[in-house]
Amino acid sequence: MKLKVRGVTKKFRSKNGALTALEPIDLDVQAGEFVCLLGPSGCGKSTLLNIIAGLDQPTTGEVRVDGEPARHTGTDRVMIFQNAALFPWLNVIDNVAFGLRMAGVPKIERQETARRFLRMVHLSDFESAFIHELSGGMRQRVALARALALNPDVLLMDEPFGALDAQTRDLLHDELQTIWSDTHKTVLFVTHNVREAIVLGDRVVVFSARPGKIKQIFTINLPRPRQIESYAVVDLAREMMTVLRDDVLTSEREIEQAVLRHDLEAQIEDGMRATFREVGDDVL
Amino acid sequence: MMFFRRWVANRWTRQIVFFAALLAAWQAFAWIGPLPDYVFPSPLGVAQSLARGFQNGTFILGIVASMQRILIGFGISAVAGMELGLAIGRIRLLDETVGSLVLGLQALPSICWLPLALLWFGLSEAAILFVVVMGALLSITLATEAGVKNTPPLYLRAARNLGARGWRLYALVILPAALPAIITGMKLGWSFAWRSLMAGELLYVSLGLGQLLNAGRELNDMSQVIAVMLVIIAIGLAVDRLVFAPVESRVRERWGLQG
Numbered sequence: 433m434k435l436k437v438r439g440v441t442k443k444f445r446s447k448n449g450a451l452t453a454l455e456p457i458d459l460d461v462q463a464g465e466f467v468c469l470l471g472p473s474g475c476g477k478s479t480l481l482n483i484i485a486g487l488d489q490p491t492t493g494e495v496r497v498d499g500e501p502a503r504h505t506g507t508d509r510v511m512i513f514q515n516a517a518l519f520p521w522l523n524v525i526d527n528v529a530f531g532l533r534m535a536g537v538p539k540i541e542r543q544e545t546a547r548r549f550l551r552m553v554h555l556s557d558f559e560s561a562f563i564h565e566l567s568g569g570m571r572q573r574v575a576l577a578r579a580l581a582l583n584p585d586v587l588l589m590d591e592p593f594g595a596l597d598a599q600t601r602d603l604l605h606d607e608l609q610t611i612w613s614d615t616h617k618t619v620l621f622v623t624h625n626v627r628e629a630i631v632l633g634d635r636v637v638v639f640s641a642r643p644g645k646i647k648q649i650f651t652i653n654l655p656r657p658r659q660i661e662s663y664a665v666v667d668l669a670r671e672m673m674t675v676l677r678d679d680v681l682t683s684e685r686e687i688e689q690a691v692l693r694h695d696l697e698a699q700i701e702d703g704m705r706a707t708f709r710e711v712g713d714d715v716l
Numbered sequence: 717m718m719f720f721r722r723w724v725a726n727r728w729t730r731q732i733v734f735f736a737a738l739l740a741a742w743q744a745f746a747w748i749g750p751l752p753d754y755v756f757p758s759p760l761g762v763a764q765s766l767a768r769g770f771q772n773g774t775f776i777l778g779i780v781a782s783m784q785r786i787l788i789g790f791g792i793s794a795v796a797g798m799e800l801g802l803a804i805g806r807i808r809l810l811d812e813t814v815g816s817l818v819l820g821l822q823a824l825p826s827i828c829w830l831p832l833a834l835l836w837f838g839l840s841e842a843a844i845l846f847v848v849v850m851g852a853l854l855s856i857t858l859a860t861e862a863g864v865k866n867t868p869p870l871y872l873r874a875a876r877n878l879g880a881r882g883w884r885l886y887a888l889v890i891l892p893a894a895l896p897a898i899i900t901g902m903k904l905g906w907s908f909a910w911r912s913l914m915a916g917e918l919l920y921v922s923l924g925l926g927q928l929l930n931a932g933r934e935l936n937d938m939s940q941v942i943a944v945m946l947v948i949i950a951i952g953l954a955v956d957r958l959v960f961a962p963v964e965s966r967v968r969e970r971w972g973l974q975g
């Protein structure tokens with residue numbers, strides 16, 4: 433097992449007491465597997481990813497990489513943030529080479545490596561551009577190249593395409609699938625979009641909201657490469673949502689007798705509703 | 717009519733007309749007014765003084781001397797201020813101690829350091845440099861400190877995740893991330909330093925623009941006094957507009973801080 437998440441919880445201290453962001457999370461990810469974490473915003477996906485990256489510490493529990501406790505951040509697990517987090521004071525190639533520079537790789541060598549990965553993400557012509565000159569999609573490509581240049585075993589992607597237009601996003605889905613099948617990376621990919629999760633994931637881990645915990649794990653057996661508008665993906669998305677909705681409804685029905693109708697609605701609202709609505713817009 | 721309207725609407729036109737009118741009124745008053753030339757010189761007289769000053773080299777020498785002092789003083793302030801600000805911004809203990817000292821000293825106009833500097837260094841270049849440094853150092857320190865404290869945490873997380881540690885994190889991430897704030901601080905520091913230098917040169921010193929002002933006064937040569945004032949204004953403005961403003965706007969654009 434490449435990644436083991438064992439009993440990870442996270443509490444944040446806030447003004448009105450403690451906020452439980454994650455209830456105990458257990459998750460195993462195999463080497464080379466593409467796992468999507470799906471859930472409404474605020475359910476703790478980023479929190480979990482940051483803990484796996486070693487950028488935050490869990491309140492309890494631990495993360496193991498190749499069996500070793502992973503308490504500190506390291507270049508074996510590189511993060512790709514939603515807004516790319518590129519350095520505006522460096523041009524594109526220096527951004528891509530940044531990790532190699534930190535690792536003490538000589539300049540000529542690291543530039544060569546950086547160029548190779550810029551070719552991979554189709555940005556060879558932009559190596560001396562600065563970040564403010566790039567579109568959102570190009571920035572995510574640079575961030576991907578910057579991560580890949582370090583040749584990490586694990587890529588941690590936190591809603592990397594969340595802010596992109598649909599066309600750019602579809603294009604990046606294709607490129608990411610190609611790169612993933614070429615490089616055999618283990619990928620953890622956070623999204624709140626059901627179809628995106630189905631297109632990319634071998635498995636889709638669905639979170640429920642506040643406090644975040646794993647609700648259900650789906651295995652996606654569709655042949656690759658997958659297209660977001662293909663019937664197979666759309667159908668599966670609808671099916672998954674039905675399962676999840678029924679699930680929410682039955683569990684809610686058990687307590688329904690004791691609870692006023694608007695209370696129930698508020699709870700659903702609080703829970704999976706947010707996802708359903710977003711996803712519903714996408715699907716329908 | 718259309719042409720005239722557009723002409724008036726232009727900001728430059730309005731400014732040129734204003735300053736031309738000001739000059740004309742000045743010249744007219746100097747001609748018909750009751751005041752003698754050494755009290756109220758005409759703009760033409762000032763222009764002649766300016767030309768004379770540059771032709772006989774005294775202005776050039778003064779400018780070179782003053783610029784030399786400010787470049788050295790400002791350079792020291794920039795380097796020391798950035799390091800001090802970085803340390804204060806990152807180390808809690810320094811923030812609570814040295815940080816509040818810097819904040820307190822900032823309230824003191826830097827020319828007030830001159831008597832102390834004269835006692836320490838005597839009548840020397842070092843004394844005036846000290847005053848210049850005290851003028852720029854504190855604002856560069858405070859700006860760097862603010863910039864460092866406001867570094868977007870995302871940059872730090874990304875950098876740490878990519879393997880940045882120790883001094884490299886400071887030199888290659890934290891400082892550049894704070895650069896927009898640092899440049900604003902330098903701009904402010906420069907104007908403080910320039911004012912302190914002029915005050916210092918005026919009160920004492922061998923050669924420089926401030927001393928030329930004094931010389932004009934001693935010779936009862938008001939047109940030289942005004943000519944030197946114009947040179948001081950011109951240099952102050954030029955450095956601000958031609959050096960700091962373009963750098964500041966380029967950095968802000970690149971850092972994504974403006975539309």
Ligand SMILES: Nc1ncnc2c1ncn2[C@@H]1O[C@H](COP(=O)(O)OP(=O)(O)O)[C@@H](O)[C@H]1O
Pocket residue numbers: 444445446451453471472473474475476477478479480
């Ligand atoms: N540093 C923090 N301090 C306090 N609360 C936080 C912090 N980070 C996240 N949270 C809270 O934890 C919950 C989960 O956040 P997050 O992991 O960002 O959700 P997601 O990525 O799924 O949208 C949210 O309610 C959020 O407000």
Ligand SMILES: [Mg+2]
Pocket residue numbers: 474477478479590591
């Ligand atoms: Mg998030």
